[in-house]
Amino acid sequence: MERWPALELASTIRHDGDGGVTDDLATVQGTTRWIRAQSDLPAGHAPAGDIAADEELRTEIVALRRAVRALFARAVSPAPPSPADARRLMPADQALAHLNAVAAREPVAPQMDWPLDGAPVTRLLSAEDDPKVRFLAALARAAVEFLSGPQRTRLRACTAPRCVRYFVQSHGRQEWCKPSCGNRARAARHYRRQRTAADGGPAPGGPS
Structure with a gap:
């Protein structure tokens, strides 16, 4: 099953199994656990395995999540957004500006490798030394790629009682995550x- 970092970020707000909502990024420790689970960021993005969150990084990831969830709400419109934050969504223009600003924090250049016995491949060469900045920018770029790709048209908010997740439809009649x-x-x-x-x-x- 394909995973998208932007969807993983949005899903850090989720149903807790007991009728409430939990936030995986509510603490620095929880944020570190989540970061280290993001080893499947697309090729060329910053490796996350050695990053330990601090309060500043946690706050920045939460702000990025808020922007992503606001843009997810725009993507599923006119259907209703996730009920978790439907009443306090960041304005879409502000969310878009924030996403683009975070993505631009890491200067990167595409580099092509072409082995003699294989096909050419592209990787991103970063000019940023701080792994936390690289991770944030990579996460934002992944959201840009997700929202500008074909999966955006299949994005849905789960309609099951108490669920607050977004998901990508695997078939046209799928209603639930x-x-x-x-x-x-x-x-x-x-x-x-x-x-x-x-x-x-x-x-x-x-x-x-």
Whole structure:
């Protein structure tokens, strides 16, 4: 299953399994754990395995996440955004400016390698020494690539009760980010039908 760093960043706000929402970036320690799990950033991006977060880096990643989630909300519109932050979204123009500014913090140049017995490949050569800056900029560039790529049109906010995740549709009729959310949504629909019937009203979708 393909993973996208921008989607991984947005998903650090998630349903906690008990009816609430948890934030994987709420602490410096949690942020460090998350950073070190991002070893699959695209080729040429900064390696994350040795980076330890401090409060400044945590705050900057959270700000970048806020911008990405605002742009995700724009991408899924006119469908509703994730309920986790629907009432406090960063304005889309501000989110776009912030994303571009963070992506520009690392000066990079494309370099081509072409081995005698293989195909040419491209890597990015960085002029930035600070690995934290490289990581932030790489994460922002990954979001730029995601939002300007074909997967943007398949981005959806999960409609299951209590879920706050965004996901990329794997087929055109997919409504939920994972099977457990589908099970929960179907159970909620069944409960509503049963309650409506018990109250003497028409079942949803039935005759009035």
